[in-house]
Amino acid sequence: MKDLRRPALLNESSSPGKRGYLPPVSDVPELTSDELIPSSLLRHTPLCLPELSEMEVTRHFTKLSQRSFGVDQGFYPLGSCTMKYNPKFLEEVARLSGFQDLHPLQDEKNIQGALGLWHYAEEVFSLITGMDQFTLQPAAGAHGELTGLFIIKAALEDKGETDRDTILIPDSAHGTNPASAALAGFKVQKVPSSPEGIIEPETLKTYLGSNIAGMMLTNPNTLGLFERNILTITKMIHEIGGEVYYDGANLNAILGWARPGDMGFDLVHLNLHKTFATPHGGGGPGAGPVGVKNHLAKYLPVPRVISTPQGFKWDFDAPHSIGKVKGFWGHFGVIIKALAYILSLGSKGLKQVSSDAVLAANYLQTELKEDYNLPYDCFCLHEFVLGGLKEKAPEINTLDIAKGLMDFGIHPPTIYFPLIVSEALMIEPTEAVTLELMDTFISVMRNLARKAMEEPEKLKEAPFTTPVRRLDEVSAARNPILK
Amino acid sequence: MVPSNLRYTEDHEWVRVEKDRVIVGITEYAQEELGDVVYVDLPAAGEKVKAKEAIASIESVKAVSDIFAPITGEVLEVNDDLQHSPELINQDPYEKGWIAEIEVTDPDELEKLISAKEYQKLIGEE
Numbered sequence: 001m002k003d004l005r006r007p008a009l010l011n012e013s014s015s016p017g018k019r020g021y022l023p024p025v026s027d028v029p030e031l032t033s034d035e036l037i038p039s040s041l042l043r044h045t046p047l048c049l050p051e052l053s054e055m056e057v058t059r060h061f062t063k064l065s066q067r068s069f070g071v072d073q074g075f076y077p078l079g080s081c082t083m084k085y086n087p088k089f090l091e092e093v094a095r096l097s098g099f100q101d102l103h104p105l106q107d108e109k110n111i112q113g114a115l116g117l118w119h120y121a122e123e124v125f126s127l128i129t130g131m132d133q134f135t136l137q138p139a140a141g142a143h144g145e146l147t148g149l150f151i152i153k154a155a156l157e158d159k160g161e162t163d164r165d166t167i168l169i170p171d172s173a174h175g176t177n178p179a180s181a182a183l184a185g186f187k188v189q190k191v192p193s194s195p196e197g198i199i200e201p202e203t204l205k206t207y208l209g210s211n212i213a214g215m216m217l218t219n220p221n222t223l224g225l226f227e228r229n230i231l232t233i234t235k236m237i238h239e240i241g242g243e244v245y246y247d248g249a250n251l252n253a254i255l256g257w258a259r260p261g262d263m264g265f266d267l268v269h270l271n272l273h274k275t276f277a278t279p280h281g282g283g284g285p286g287a288g289p290v291g292v293k294n295h296l297a298k299y300l301p302v303p304r305v306i307s308t309p310q311g312f313k314w315d316f317d318a319p320h321s322i323g324k325v326k327g328f329w330g331h332f333g334v335i336i337k338a339l340a341y342i343l344s345l346g347s348k349g350l351k352q353v354s355s356d357a358v359l360a361a362n363y364l365q366t367e368l369k370e371d372y373n374l375p376y377d378c379f380c381l382h383e384f385v386l387g388g389l390k391e392k393a394p395e396i397n398t399l400d401i402a403k404g405l406m407d408f409g410i411h412p413p414t415i416y417f418p419l420i421v422s423e424a425l426m427i428e429p430t431e432a433v434t435l436e437l438m439d440t441f442i443s444v445m446r447n448l449a450r451k452a453m454e455e456p457e458k459l460k461e462a463p464f465t466t467p468v469r470r471l472d473e474v475s476a477a478r479n480p481i482l483k
Numbered sequence: 484m485v486p487s488n489l490r491y492t493e494d495h496e497w498v499r500v501e502k503d504r505v506i507v508g509i510t511e512y513a514q515e516e517l518g519d520v521v522y523v524d525l526p527a528a529g530e531k532v533k534a535k536e537a538i539a540s541i542e543s544v545k546a547v548s549d550i551f552a553p554i555t556g557e558v559l560e561v562n563d564d565l566q567h568s569p570e571l572i573n574q575d576p577y578e579k580g581w582i583a584e585i586e587v588t589d590p591d592e593l594e595k596l597i598s599a600k601e602y603q604k605l606i607g608e609e
Contacts, residue, residue: 416545422516473544477521478569 007063010050020054067467069411075437077364079383079414079426080174080222082252082274089344090277090337099336104328108313114332115312119305121339122289128342128350129248129268130261131291135300136330141249142176143325144269144288145216149184150322151267151292151299152214152243158320161241168207168215168237170199172222172418174249186213193420197223197376201232208236214243219263220253222418222426224361224380234264243267243296248288251275252430253358253382256351266293276338287334301325356431357382360438364429367442371449375421382430388423393452396459398423403470404448406463410441484511486577490553490593491602497577498553498596505593507553508581509541509572512606517543520572523565526583530558534592539582541572553596556586 002008033042052060070076076083094100102114122134138144149167156164167181170191178188189207194200198221215237219227227233234244246260246268252275260268272278273286280286292300302321303314314329345353358381365374365384373387388398402412402425414426429438451459463469485491490498495513499506514520522542532538537549538558561583565571572580587593597605 416518419546474519474521477519477542477544 005063007060007067010052010057010060011048013052013056013060014050016051018051018053018056020052020057071432074409074411075429075433075441076411077413077427077429077441078411079224079385079428080249080417081280081414082249082271082382082428082430083280083411084252084274084277084430085432086277086279086337087341087344090340093340094333094336099332102332108311112311115305115314117336117339118329118332119307119312121335122305124339124342125270125289125291128255128259129246129251129270129291130259131265131268132261132294133297133300133304134289134291135304135325136287136289136335137301137324137326138269138288138290139326139331140286141247141269141271141274141288142180144271144290145176145180145245145247146183147288147290147301147322147325148245148267148269148292149180149186150325151290151296152245153184153186154299154320154322155243155296156213164211164213164242166211167213168204168242170217170221171420172197173216173218174222174247177216177218177247181216191215193221193223196378197221197225197420198227199229199233201229201236204233204236208240210240212237212240212242214245214266216245216247217265218247218250219260220250220381222250223376223385223421224250224253224383224428225376225378226253226381230263238264249274250382253354255354256347257354261291261293266296267291272334272338277341278334278337285331285334287331287338289330289335303329353431354382357429360429360431360433361427364427364438364442368427368445371446372425373423383426383428385418385421386425386427387421388425389449389452391449391453393456395456396452398425400452400459400462401425401445401448403462404451404459405444407465408444410444485599485603485606487599489577489599490596491599491605492551492553492596493605494551495606496550496553498593500587500593503587504559504584505554505587506581506584507550508576509550510602510606511576514573514576514580517541517548518545519543520569523569523572523582525561525563525565526558528558528560532556532558532585534595541569550582552585554585554587554589554592556588558583559586560584 071083071085098113102111108115118136121136125134126132138147156162165187166189167186168189168191169177169181170193172193181188191199191204191207194203217227219230221227237244243266244264246265248268248270251270255275268291269288271288273280298318298320299322301324302318303316306313306315342350361380361382361384365380368386371390373390375387389396398415402415405412416424417426418424461470490500495510497508497510520541520543524540526532526538532552534553534555535551538552539550541548541550562581
């Protein structure tokens with residue numbers, strides 16, 4: 001029998017002639033398309049569109065939405081992703097008709113407000129990060145990384161230092177860092193973290209040389225630890241003629257308290273969809289603005305918005321620019337939302353965002369280390385990494401704990417990353433949690449630790465309550481069916 | 484499980500020395516840490532490789548990891564079975580899960596490889 005809980009494909013539910021609405025018969029003489037459009041431009045086979053009633057379409061999409069999981073549904077402590085709640089007023093602001101109904105090719109004279117907002121957003125991002133100039137073009141964090149690396153490359157080519165072909169990246173870095181460096185044509189040299197989980201100048205020293213173009217760093221790093229040698233590190237890289245790139249993935253930890261520009265970074269990207277509460281991924285689009293210090297500003301993508309006595313203008317006159325990195329100008333709606341978020345909080349509010357995020361992470365870390373390993377046992381910033389169950393339950397590993405969480409309506413944390421922690425569970429609560437929610441999460445995690453010992457067979461089969469049960473990830477990866 | 488007749492690298496590769504050639508794979512410890520291997524990117528036979536440079540990469544459900552050449556030389560043969568059955572690395576890392584065979588050009592390089600005992604110490608299995 002057909003299970004009505006499972007949404008069928010729209011085409012499967014289609015039958016000829018089904019309609020949402022039947023408009024009244026027209027009292028205006030009708031012309032057929034043949035009479036209006038030359039036959040050579042007309043399609044001669046019917047379009048394969050599903051025919052359905054409005055109710056069927058509504059139920060279809062509602063069912064689909066219920067099978068996914070998002071920040072509007074429940075706790076989403078996905079480490080390194082800053083899955084904070086996105087306040088709904090931001091959507092309203094971005095949908096004001098003065099913003100929403102603009103055309104990207106509209107005359108500059110008619111969009112002074114929008115260009116002014118663009119320019120102001122660049123200034124605000126510069127102020128928050130301590131950088132001099134910003135581009136708002138990149139469409140995501142990794143796109144920002146690539147843009148930043150192209151800028152480093154352009155600067156090297158300008159100086160004739162093309163033998164600088166290597167980017168240093170810590171072993172705790174996000175996978176996007178080496179991927180972006182490789183895509184931009186650099187070699188990647190991994191720098192190991194110390195037993196304390198940070199980069200030590202003594203170790204870094206051994207990798208320095210005339211082949212180094214620069215270094216990419218996240219601060220705090222992926223373990224949620226502040227790179228306390230950062231001033232020494234950026235100085236060392238500058239001394240050998242390299243640039244230092246700040247991956248803004250973890251900015252939520254230091255917002256308003258410390259600025260990458262003051263730490264000596266030359267370039268930075270922001271993940272507006274993380275730090276500044278705009279939707280992630282499929283609910284996006286995202287935005288990854290890139291900021292630079294003045295010495296790199298001439299390489300930023302074109303066009304930039306400039307302020308002139310005649311008003312704001314798109315400026316394409318940048319002979320050193322790396323060119324465009326995206327169609328049109330950037331994700332304007334995302335920029336509006338991020339700016340509205342920042343302005344609604346103000347500088348005090350932004351500081352509270354990061355202090356609350358850090359407080360929440362430390363609360364969870366302290367409570368959870370009773371049942372789970374904490375390989376880097378010190379105060380963390382906005383996130384922390386557990387290393388599997390303290391009391392080794394044979395058969396049960398981090399994947400099983402992650403699957404078990406789903407039965408409690410909690411999105412699993414990031415697992416098996418960073419690679420330097422065995423059985424890693426990377427937890428980032430963000431500031432958008434209540435104490436009650438954290439206490440519930442703690443009791444669920446304790447419950448799972450107990451289940452691992454008492455009913456390992458059962459936990460091995462979790463989840464039980466999700467639309468699909470445990471997926472065979474190994475077979476899916478070994479024999480992917482791509483058609 | 485660390486067979487005593489093999490040599491090892493600090494990056495968890497094992498090396499079987501056979502006269503003028505070596506056979507390379509990853510250790511039991513390494514396959515256990517990686518989890519289920521789902522894809523292996525192999526070098527081509529005839530490729531010249533340098534010691535400590537990446538020659539292959541192994542993708543597991545957890546991560547993608549590089550495999551490094553233990554010595555400098557030419558790749559003589561690779562284990563093509565891994566293309567269709569990457570799980571051999573999990574099931575039998577020291578025999579059917581071998582990765583590549585490399586010609587020895589500088590026998591001194593073999594001295595730099597560590598012994599089974601040293602490797603056991605490295606992974607904390609003394």
